[in-house]
Amino acid sequence: MSWGWRSVIGVPYVWLTLFFLVPFVIVFKISFSEMAYAIPPYTDLMTWADQQLTLSLNFGNYSYLFTDDLYIRAYLSSIRIAGISTVICLLVAYPIAYAIARAEPATRNALLMLVILPSWTSFLIRIYAWVGILKNNGLINNFLMWLGIIDQPIAMLNTEFAVYIGIVYAYLPFMVLPLYTNLMKLDSSLLEAASDLGAAPWKVFMTVTLPLSKAGMIAGSMLVFIPAVGEFVIPDMLGGAETLMIGKVLWQEFFNNRDWPVASAVAIVMLLLLLLPITLFHRYQSRELGN
Amino acid sequence: MTQSNQPMLEIRQVSKQFGGVPAVKEVNLSINKGEIFALLGGSGCGKTTLLRMLAGFEKPSAGAIFIDGEDISQVPPHKRPVNMMFQSYALFPHMTVAQNVAFGLKQEKNRLSKPEIAKKVFELLSLVRMQDYAERKPNQLSGGQRQRVALARSLAKQPKVLLLDEPMGALDKKLRSQMQLEVVDIIESVGVTCVMVTHDQEEAMTMADRISVMHDGEIMQVGTPSEIYEFPNSRHTAGFIGSVNIFDATVTQLETDYSLLSCADLTAPIQLEAGINAPIGASLGVAIRPEKITMSRQQPEVTENWLMGVVEDIAYLGGHSVYHVKLASGKRVMAIETNNDRHEQKATWKDKVYLQWSNTSAVVLYQ
Numbered sequence: 001m002s003w004g005w006r007s008v009i010g011v012p013y014v015w016l017t018l019f020f021l022v023p024f025v026i027v028f029k030i031s032f033s034e035m036a037y038a039i040p041p042y043t044d045l046m047t048w049a050d051q052q053l054t055l056s057l058n059f060g061n062y063s064y065l066f067t068d069d070l071y072i073r074a075y076l077s078s079i080r081i082a083g084i085s086t087v088i089c090l091l092v093a094y095p096i097a098y099a100i101a102r103a104e105p106a107t108r109n110a111l112l113m114l115v116i117l118p119s120w121t122s123f124l125i126r127i128y129a130w131v132g133i134l135k136n137n138g139l140i141n142n143f144l145m146w147l148g149i150i151d152q153p154i155a156m157l158n159t160e161f162a163v164y165i166g167i168v169y170a171y172l173p174f175m176v177l178p179l180y181t182n183l184m185k186l187d188s189s190l191l192e193a194a195s196d197l198g199a200a201p202w203k204v205f206m207t208v209t210l211p212l213s214k215a216g217m218i219a220g221s222m223l224v225f226i227p228a229v230g231e232f233v234i235p236d237m238l239g240g241a242e243t244l245m246i247g248k249v250l251w252q253e254f255f256n257n258r259d260w261p262v263a264s265a266v267a268i269v270m271l272l273l274l275l276l277p278i279t280l281f282h283r284y285q286s287r288e289l290g291n
Numbered sequence: 292m293t294q295s296n297q298p299m300l301e302i303r304q305v306s307k308q309f310g311g312v313p314a315v316k317e318v319n320l321s322i323n324k325g326e327i328f329a330l331l332g333g334s335g336c337g338k339t340t341l342l343r344m345l346a347g348f349e350k351p352s353a354g355a356i357f358i359d360g361e362d363i364s365q366v367p368p369h370k371r372p373v374n375m376m377f378q379s380y381a382l383f384p385h386m387t388v389a390q391n392v393a394f395g396l397k398q399e400k401n402r403l404s405k406p407e408i409a410k411k412v413f414e415l416l417s418l419v420r421m422q423d424y425a426e427r428k429p430n431q432l433s434g435g436q437r438q439r440v441a442l443a444r445s446l447a448k449q450p451k452v453l454l455l456d457e458p459m460g461a462l463d464k465k466l467r468s469q470m471q472l473e474v475v476d477i478i479e480s481v482g483v484t485c486v487m488v489t490h491d492q493e494e495a496m497t498m499a500d501r502i503s504v505m506h507d508g509e510i511m512q513v514g515t516p517s518e519i520y521e522f523p524n525s526r527h528t529a530g531f532i533g534s535v536n537i538f539d540a541t542v543t544q545l546e547t548d549y550s551l552l553s554c555a556d557l558t559a560p561i562q563l564e565a566g567i568n569a570p571i572g573a574s575l576g577v578a579i580r581p582e583k584i585t586m587s588r589q590q591p592e593v594t595e596n597w598l599m600g601v602v603e604d605i606a607y608l609g610g611h612s613v614y615h616v617k618l619a620s621g622k623r624v625m626a627i628e629t630n631n632d633r634h635e636q637k638a639t640w641k642d643k644v645y646l647q648w649s650n651t652s653a654v655v656l657y658q
Contacts (some may be wrong), residue, residue, distance in 0.1 A: 045329070137315055187379070187381065189378075189379055189381040190383060192348055192375075192377070193375070193377055193381035193382075194371075194383070194394070195368045195369045195396035196346055196348075196368050196374055197369075197374065197394050197398060197400060198370075198448065198450065199394075199398045200369055200398075203398065204369075212384070212385055289333050
């Protein structure tokens with residue numbers, strides 16, 4: 001193997017080692033330490049005293065997660081909220097991606113631009129804008145009251161409903177883009193063949209388009225589901241105290257309680273939970289490639 | 292071949308425009324039951340558009356299409372008694388061979404039961420000798436195998452008309468000639484009426500009972516392969532099917548049993564055995580196929596139908612050789628000589644040769 005080849009392949013490896021593996025190992029290490037009133041606020045795993053090297057692994061942080069049902073509830077509700085958001089994203093994004101893929105080449109680029117354009121504004125600002133739209137004297141409530149449809153504002157902000165809106169809004173492009181790429185590759189002669197063989201338009205969609213876009217649906221769902229589980233900004237700004245999500249719990253452990261070891265354990269367990277869908281996705285992907 | 296009085300497929304005055312640009316112009320065709328009919332032409336001649344109108348993927352801008360006496364011009368593709376074998380085969384990649392073949396059967400209103408469908412699929416796969424591959428996915432098959440599956444799939448619903456879009460387009464040359472005969476055997480054993488589209492004249496002549504030569508959205512000529520080859524009616528058809536020498540000639544003498552024409556490129560006049568549908572002084576084209584020309588190194592003892600030239604190029608093709616002979620006027624004439632003697636001393640480059648043909652060989656081209 002040439003030097004050039006090695007350096008090309010080496011750059012991402014170095015990057016991943018420095019900025020992914022090393023931080024992960026540090027977090028993993030902290031999750032086995034004990035909280036301490038010091039800087040940094042945790043104990044060392046290894047101590048050297050009296051010519052003895054002592055390694056003390058504290059599993060207490062992990063067992064603690066199961067003693068207080070707050071954590072389990074937070075995990076479950078995160079998975080539920082992320083799961084439902086992913087399904088909504090899929091339902092909203094599919095027709096959008098389909099329409100873009102079927103559009104004329106000139107319109108297609110303009111439409112794609114419209115999907116991507118919002119991401120050019122800061123994520124935080126876009127989510128904050130929803131506060132203004134959803135709050136009691138916000139755009140929607142004021143408009144409905146002006147129309148006379150309601151006389152009391154509908155409480156939308158600080159509910160799970162607002163979190164769904166936020167996640168679907170923020171992550172929609174991540175669902176649209178892989179679906180669009182997938183649907184673009186769909187050979188139109190397959191659709192013609194299905195219709196030629198007697199399948200009505202909806203049947204063509206169900207038997208050919210939908211199964212052949214499975215890879216795009218899975219890729220998009222992963223891109224939405226995985227970050228949505230750990231989402232902090234959206235539940236914090238739109239969900240209020242009512243919404244329980246693991247990202248918020250993590251934040252509180254870290255910054256409010258300054259309990260780095262428990263926060264690290266929370267993060268590690270979240271990673272383990274996400275490992276399951278990621279491996280399933282990889283297995284599916286390699287099976288597709290193998291075919 | 293069974294042929295009833297009523298044509299199975301009738302195309303009446305069908306035109307198609309794409310954004311004002313005509314692709315098919317007032318085409319009239321009548322195709323009999325059980326016939327294999329080829330639409331032959333170069334790219335952009337409108338043959339594929341015409342086929343897609345038969346399948347229902349395009350709607351005619353004008354005119355009507357009748358299948359078995361019924362106007363289907365406005366019927367959507369999934370309700371037409373027509374099935375198509377696509378150029379790319381368009382096999383569903385997520386389904387097995389058996390599922391692909393069963394697809395059409397499963398769409399029918401009065402669906403067969405599961406075991407009946409399985410039985411029918413097995414019969415169809417046996418017909419194309421693919422019964423051992425039923426559980427394979429299309430990407431595990433070779434090109435020829437995919438084509439067989441595509442054929443079985445398009446025959447599954449017993450269509451009234453089978454459409455083949457460039458049926459051999461995706462195969463290599465050797466497999467092509469083998470599959471041409473095999474596909475014809477299968478189609479004839481089923482007895483289905485078939486319309487195929489091809490740009491390959493050899494393929495059209497091998498497979499079809501009748502050929503329609505298309506050019507620029509119009510039908511130039513319809514006939515059996517030998518009619519098209521031996522009696523082309525236009526310079527385009529003559530040039531498109533096989534190789535041909537075309538002389539620009541002027542009518543000089545018209546008799547009851549023969550006609551004479553003069554050509555600026557030739558010293559001797561051209562004599563034709565039959566009369567010509569044109570007055571004296573009319574200019575028209577005379578086509579002579581290269582294999583109908585004989586070559587010698589002695590001047591022939593005839594006054595008509597010969598020419599003299601110098602051998603400029605020889606293409607040795609094994610079974611025969613193509614000689615390119617340059618006339619004094621600069622025009623090049625092709626002649627084919629069969630290589631039936633291994634030791635024969637043939638004419639070679641720069642040799643002065645005489646070419647000769649009989650008065651039954653030349654064909655008059657009016658347009």
